[in-house]
């Protein structure tokens with residue numbers, strides 16, 4: 001029915017786990033309903049563009065399947081049988097479980113677990129305050145950014161870089177191991193400007209022909225996990241052909257002479273054998289890169305999700321240093337701006353109460369942790385109770401058969417605070433209904449640009465949904481946590497956090513719609529030095545200072561043979577890349593996204609398909625020691641033979657047989673400081689009997 005009262009147009013920020021953190025304009029109808037969402041034209045990074053997932057947010061926020069009341073499990077774990085209970089009973093039961101396991105096994109037997117389903121600083125990170133005050137096990141955040149932080153820090157020393165808006169004034173953009181057409185559409189806005197206005201070139205380095213690769217001038221289809229070899233060969237060519245900027249390196253780098261002699265043996269022929277590219281492709285790319293001063297390397301996360309991924313990112317960041325491109329507007333390299341915000345998160349996270357003697361558990365190894373792996377638990381107690389907010393580990397964490405076994409333990413009590421009945425919520429003892437971003441106040445920083453924003457509460461939540469902060473407030477009282485933040489509103493917390501961090505206060509940020517925190521040219525381009533104490537870019541990475549697992553690594557950039565290499569038994573390399581319609585497992589519940597993604601699909605090279613008798617659209621089975629997955633094949637050009645791709649993250653239940661792609665991915669930590677290795681998996685592959693397909697359809 002058409003509304004008679006015109007909608008109000010309100011400002012917000014996208015809370016989802018996406019580097020774009022778009023500035024939004026939201027139609028609000030009568031204080032209760034959301035209409036269309038648009039990107040703010042006036043924001044110089046968003047520039048009026050958002051992805052279609054969020055433009056259609058009305059179908060998520062007003063979804064009939066949203067959870068609106070607390071639920072208590074009544075049937076066997078995973079049966080989906082729950083009964084509705086009130087909030088007081090729910091919070092009492094949760095608190096009693098945490099107190100009881102603390103009494104019997106110690107506080108470390110409780111593991112609050114969270115990730116970035118919302119990126120709002122108050123609602124996302126507040127769970128750490130409860131953790132620290134009560135001495136619960138700590139969490140090492142490895143599932144997404146860890147390999148990138150390690151690799152970026154090794155060379156650059158500070159996680160920041162040239163203003164991403166400068167992509168619009170570059171003459172060459174190299175999209176290295178990321179697929180912004182799917183994962184951060186705004187990058188394409190700025191690249192498109194550069195192409196239109198300057199005739200800039202776009203190069204994409206990716207193991208398959210992504211949407212981004214399809215529109216590129218050049219697509220280098222590397223074998224997964226071999227990017228460092230390509231980077232080393234480009235450096236070899238730069239030194240060989242006189243493109244090395246010796247004056248720049250003299251001033252800004254630690255040991256150019258050692259690097260030059262090291263890469264002398266890393267020839268294009270050497271790299272061709274490792275990457276599967278031709279020597280001509282490598283020479284052609286190197287020439288284009290070396291001869292373009294304004295060359296902006298935009299690194300994705302994707303190519304770091306391998307055992308050697310941190311080393312690969314370090315190698316890539318060496319390129320603009322060897323060639324002196326950091327000095328130019330539109331030049332250099334960029335992954336994230338997370339260091340520019342200098343937050344004081346003491347109030348949000350209770351950092352004044354951290355006890356560093358409390359054990360830390362690696363979130364990507366949740367399967368190992370919950371199944372009692374002593375490598376993770378150390379001498380401490382097993383994990384017997386969890387509070388989970390903003391994440392769906394049963395679907396998204398690696399080695400998911402193991403994760404599921406962990407969640408099925410009878411002696412584990414799990415409280416899942418969620419918006420939908422995810423596969424994790426389904427395995428919980430207690431499910432609490434959560435608000436969405438337009439139903440609570442929060443504060444946002446952007447990784448992929450430089451804006452601070454506030455997303456205010458715009459509409460009332462449905463049913464009895466509560467925000468993360470409200471749930472923590474309810475639990476704190478019952479658990480004896482007394483931090484002063486529990487007596488504050490989310491708005492008060494974010495306002496104080498802004499002020500003590502040296503930013504304008506909440507009213508000012510809202511009045512101006514956002515605060516542009518991008519540092520000036522000199523700081524962004526490291527004109528006065530890089531992030532290390534000596535002010536230099538480090539060709540020689542001090543991996544030991546970054547992580548304990550560094551023995552197999554090379555301090556100078558190199559290809560490290562630690563990946564799950566193809567073998568005769570497992571001849572295929574699987575990439576489990578993000579799907580366009582979903583955001584991790586979020587939006588797998590919305591009809592628009594499901595229609596777009598159709599069904600779990602495996603991209604297979606035509607030569608492999610012909611050899612294995614796999615027809616387009618037919619079911620295939622793939623597997624390794626961790627599990628087996630069945631999905632439908634799509635025959636696709638653009639990857640090398642032996643490379644297969646499943647765009648994820650579909651719920652397990654959407655696969656034939658009910659096992660999803662993370663059953664195959666490994667929870668082995670990347671070198672040297674951990675990180676999930678989602679795109680580093682060797683598997684076998686075969687055609688699946690057609691009878692199975694008929695049975696499933």
Ligand SMILES: Nc1nc2c(c(=O)[nH]1)N[C@H]1C(S)=C(S)[C@@H](COP(=O)(O)OP(=O)(O)OC[C@H]3O[C@@H](n4cnc5c(=O)[nH]c(N)nc54)[C@H](O)[C@@H]3O)O[C@H]1N2
Pocket residue numbers: 017018019144176177178179180182183184205206207208210222223224225226227299300301302303304305306575577578579580581582583584585648649679
């Ligand atoms: N639509 C959508 N958007 C998303 C997400 C989503 O799931 N869907 N996820 C969000 C999250 S949490 C994140 S962290 C970001 C991530 O966004 P990106 O930075 O784009 O990184 P990934 O999506 O991890 O990886 C993307 C690409 O990396 C490629 N890749 C894999 N292995 C290699 C390799 O060895 N070498 C090279 N060169 N490339 C490789 C894959 O083929 C894939 O095309 O996106 C966010 N945005």
Ligand SMILES: Nc1nc2c(c(=O)[nH]1)N[C@H]1C(S)=C(S)[C@@H](COP(=O)(O)OP(=O)(O)OC[C@H]3O[C@@H](n4cnc5c(=O)[nH]c(N)nc54)[C@H](O)[C@@H]3O)O[C@H]1N2
Pocket residue numbers: 017115116117118123143144388389390391392393396397417418419420422434435436437468576577578583584585586648649661662665678
């Ligand atoms: N195969 C494969 N697996 C992957 C990846 C991949 O590329 N391939 N990518 C990995 C990456 S990069 C990441 S970051 C992880 C992400 O994995 P997750 O962090 O688990 O992300 P989502 O699957 O989006 O789940 C977030 C959940 O938070 C809920 N949520 C959102 N906002 C709120 C809130 O305010 N309060 C509460 N209580 N809940 C909320 C949503 O409903 C959603 O179910 O997945 C990883 N898994």
Ligand code: SF4
Pocket residue numbers: 014015016018019020021022050051052053054055183184185186583
């Ligand atoms: S592109 Fe990313 S930040 Fe922008 S609206 Fe979509 S999910 Fe949100």
Ligand SMILES: [Mo]
Pocket residue numbers: 017143144145
């Ligand atoms: Mo991520």
